[in-house]
Amino acid sequence: MTGEDSAADLDGQVEQDAGKLGESPESTTVVVIGAGPAGMTVTNLLRRAGIDCVVLERRSREHVAQRQRAGIVETRAVRMFDSWGLADRVLGGVPYDGVLEIRVDGESHLLSDSDGTEGLGARLCPQQVLVQKLTAAYLADGGDLRFEAADISLHDLTGDRPTVRYRTADGTVRALTCAFVAGCDGDHGVSRTTVPEGVLTAHAFDHGIGWLTVLADAPPPARPLLAVSPDGFAAHFPRGPQTSRYYVQCPPDDHPAAWPDDRVWDALRTRLGDPALVSGPITDREIFRLRSLVHDPMQHGRLFLVGDAAHIVSPMGGKGMNLALYDADVFARAVRDFVRDQDDTGLRTYSQRCLRRVWNDQEFSHWLTRTLHDAGDDTGTGPFHRGLARARLDRLFTSPHASRAFAELMTGMDPA
The missing domain is CATH 3.30.9.10 (D-Amino Acid Oxidase, subunit A, domain 2)
Structure with missing residues (x-):
């Protein structure tokens, strides 16, 4: 069976299920695909802006909550959460004194990340702790988060009302229409692979x-x-x-x-x-x-790629998760401006703004990776x-x- 055949079968089952229940597909402003740090940051920021959204995650809540990844939320991201009134609610871990040790042949060198600006600093916060707290905050605010959503498919992304279809844990097929889709499901997720060949440059x-x-x-x-x-x-x-x-x-x-x-x-x-x-x-x-890895552009029609769905960065420098948090902030502000003020500037420039920081952080990570590896084993x-x-x-x-x-x-x- 081809992908088109499978999508057609799913479309037919959606219509049959809707007919049996006497319901039309659900509607929301934003469908967020993926409940990792990128997706859960997007949803919390949208909630703070008063914008309705639904999150679909193919894994169980327990699996997502235990994924071990990055450990430092950088200063910029901490201040971003604070600007949305979320820092106290979602940032676990402990304050980070901003001092990094680089040891060369056993000799210690301490580097401070203090840049002279005032405000909150970075935090040592493992990814799973951040995701757990973001999830708890979103649900406590009445958010709609649907785990174990299988066979997710995206349709009509270049139209005014995209549709997202998926299968619930009990096998029921559902459909969501929306204004925007936030693809936050990582490097191997369905969001980016849905984009037609030739649209993105890798x-x-x-x-x-x-x-x-x-x-x-x-x-x-x-x-x-x-x-x-x-x-x-x-x-x-x-x-x-x-x-x-x-x-x-x-x-x-x-x-x-x-x-x-x-x-x-x-x-x-x-x-x-x-x-x-x-x-x-x-x-x-x-x-x-x-x-x-960098995909350019980071959007296609009404689909906006956020975090690892758009870019992968070498772990040196701790930029991967923090880039995802930056994307989430840019996207949420763009949607807020469009819904509140009918200003589409942020949506039109989303990819350009995000990619400027992506390439900046890629360069820093590459520089640090090469420096620390070349300086040792030659x-x-x-x-x-x-x-x-x-x-x-x-x-x-x-x-x-x-x-x-x-x-x-x-x-x-x-x-x-």
């Missing part, structure tokens, strides 16, 4: 680097730690009072089974320059390849690039102007 980059990521019940560091050594890159981040997330550079085609517990802890102690590093039970490990790039990377780090550690620029980029308060 700009992809493979960094040629792999990371083993390990979650363990072990004491967290005093502050986020990035480490450079001749044996390769490593990092240590807090994920809770007694939980840590570690990263170890490895070949991109490596396998987690090649990293038993003893090898993991030996590599971490060596690369972090901490022979006394306390170990603990490893609860999760996986290997992923560092890659970057087997892939050679001693010349190692020397260049070490020079960049030296400038970062000794130049007030370089450290100020770094702080602006880390906080997200740069001009982009």
Whole structure:
């Protein structure tokens, strides 16, 4: 059966179900696809603006709430939530003192992300905590969130009233008509794949680097730690009072089974320059390849791509989730302006505005990725690039102007 045949069958079942129930398809202003950080931020901001929306998520609430990902909500995003009156409700975790440690061959260098501006600062807030709090806030305000929505399909995106169809957990087929669709369902979701071929241009980059990521019940560091050594890159981040997330550079085609517990802890102690590093039970490990991806434009008709559905950024610098929060803010304000004032400027310029920051953060992440990896193990790039990377780090550690620029980029308060 082709995709068109499947969609036609679903259309027919929607009409049959509606006829049996004596109902027409439901109607709302915005349908949000995906209940991760991007989707739940969009929905909360829309609710604050008095705009009705429905969220469809194909996974269960329990699955979404436990997805372990990023851990720092940058200064710009914290102040964004505060501007909407949501900071106290949705930002869990603990205040972050803004100090990052970069350890080079065991020698510690502390960098502050203070850029001299007044206001709330970044927070150490794991993604699952943010999503849980966003979900609770949205539901407490009477939001409509539908988990386990299967077979989601998008129709008539270039018309005035798109339709979103899906199947409930009990097999009932439903339809929603709306003014706008927010595609917040990630890199492999249905939103972007619905866009006709040739409409979007994909700009992809493979960094040629792999990371083993390990979650363990072990004491967290005093502050986020990035480490450079001749044996390769490593990092240590807090994920809770007694939980840590570690990263170890490895070949991109490596396998987690090649990293038993003893090898993991030996590599971490060596690369972090901490022979006394306390170990603990490893609860999760996986290997992923560092890659970057940008889709241009970030909209098609009435569909607006938000977060990972539009772009993937190397994890270095913690920009992935924060870019999603930025997109969500731009989209919510654009819809608010259109509904309240019939001003479509924000909608027309959504992609342009978002992509300016996307490329800015991609450049920063790429710069930091190359610097910290080239400065350590030079087997892939050679001693010349190692020397260049070490020079960049030296400038970062000794130049007030370089450290100020770094702080602006880390906080997200740069001009982009």
